[in-house]
Amino acid sequence: MNTRLAGLLAASTALIAGAALAQAPAAPAAPRAPPPPMEIQKVRPNLYFIVGGGGNSELLVTSDGALLVDTKNMNDKDYGDLMKLIGSVTDKPVKVVVDTHHHADHTGNNEKFIAAGAKVIGQETMPEIFKNYTTRLAPHTPASPTTLYAKTMDVRLGKSQAKLYHFGPGHTGADTVVYFPAQKAIAFGDLLVSSPTVPNYDAGNARGSLLGFDRALGEGLKLKWDVAFPGHGDKPLTRDEVKAYKVKIDQLISRIRDSINAGTPKDKLIASLKTDDLGFKIGGQFWAPPERVDALVEELSRK
Numbered sequence: 001m002n003t004r005l006a007g008l009l010a011a012s013t014a015l016i017a018g019a020a021l022a023q024a025p026a027a028p029a030a031p032r033a034p035p036p037p038m039e040i041q042k043v044r045p046n047l048y049f050i051v052g053g054g055g056n057s058e059l060l061v062t063s064d065g066a067l068l069v070d071t072k073n074m075n076d077k078d079y080g081d082l083m084k085l086i087g088s089v090t091d092k093p094v095k096v097v098v099d100t101h102h103h104a105d106h107t108g109n110n111e112k113f114i115a116a117g118a119k120v121i122g123q124e125t126m127p128e129i130f131k132n133y134t135t136r137l138a139p140h141t142p143a144s145p146t147t148l149y150a151k152t153m154d155v156r157l158g159k160s161q162a163k164l165y166h167f168g169p170g171h172t173g174a175d176t177v178v179y180f181p182a183q184k185a186i187a188f189g190d191l192l193v194s195s196p197t198v199p200n201y202d203a204g205n206a207r208g209s210l211l212g213f214d215r216a217l218g219e220g221l222k223l224k225w226d227v228a229f230p231g232h233g234d235k236p237l238t239r240d241e242v243k244a245y246k247v248k249i250d251q252l253i254s255r256i257r258d259s260i261n262a263g264t265p266k267d268k269l270i271a272s273l274k275t276d277d278l279g280f281k282i283g284g285q286f287w288a289p290p291e292r293v294d295a296l297v298e299e300l301s302r303k
């Protein structure tokens with residue numbers, strides 16, 4: 001692994017870690033890796049992947065303006081860098097923004113896009129989750145979407161189309177998967193991350209669910225696409241890579257069930273799980289918070 005890639009991975013790991021700790025009370029801040037440089041990648045003739053500056057974004061360029069998925073960290077530099085990259089591929093304004101979920105590394109600049117006249121679309125549970133949201137990722141709670149939907153929404157811009165799906169609670173209780181049918185591409189938000197490849201279900205106030213996480217990936221895999229955008233990680237993934245990721249999550253879930261059924265007490269549950277062969281380092285910030293372990297035991301103990 002070259003040093004640039006190592007830096008990118010470390011930085012995006014730190015950013016996801018921040019998102020994971022969004023619900024935690026203020027604690028001494030861990031040292032953060034420097035943020036990765038923001039970069040735009042052309043994936044289809046009118047579809048771009050913008051990595052860095054928080055969660056990843058996707059940009060669909062149409063004859064009638066652009067559609068942007070996720071607005072990155074709340075600060076002027078990341079907003080400025082994002083606008084510069086958007087301006088390098090289109091002179092049209094961003095007319096529609098879609099939030100994949102509420103975490104501030106994905107919604108940080110919502111208010112700037114709203115002020116510039118964009119419609120911001122999110123799943124209907126987002127405002128409710130924002131009410132009790134505290135985070136170290138942003139100086140204040142990001143702006144809620146201006147347009148809400150419940151299960152699916154068809155967004156048309158110019159001659160292009162994006163379909164929004166809420167497959168139920170997963171990474172959070174208000175996840176949106178964005179499907180681009182003509183481009184055969186899909187943006188999973190943080191239901192899919194390639195660095196680190198650990199399923200991060202944000203339980204508690206964020207209302208995430210590990211079973212739902214797995215289900216949402218399965219639903220997303222039923223759609224026709226051959227390129228998937230992760231919420232963190234520096235390149236798009238193939239269908240086979242997403243399938244393999246879901247298989248590992250299935251295995252993890254069955255190991256958790258086995259351990260619960262074997263009578264492992266709650267405080268020993270995470271440590272009881274073998275995950276090194278899956279490439280999942282659980283037990284850290286994504287899995288250790290007690291409300292997440294509680295949620296896990298609660299949902300995986302059910303018949």
Ligand SMILES: [Zn+2]
Pocket residue numbers: 019101103171190
């Ligand atoms: Zn997130």
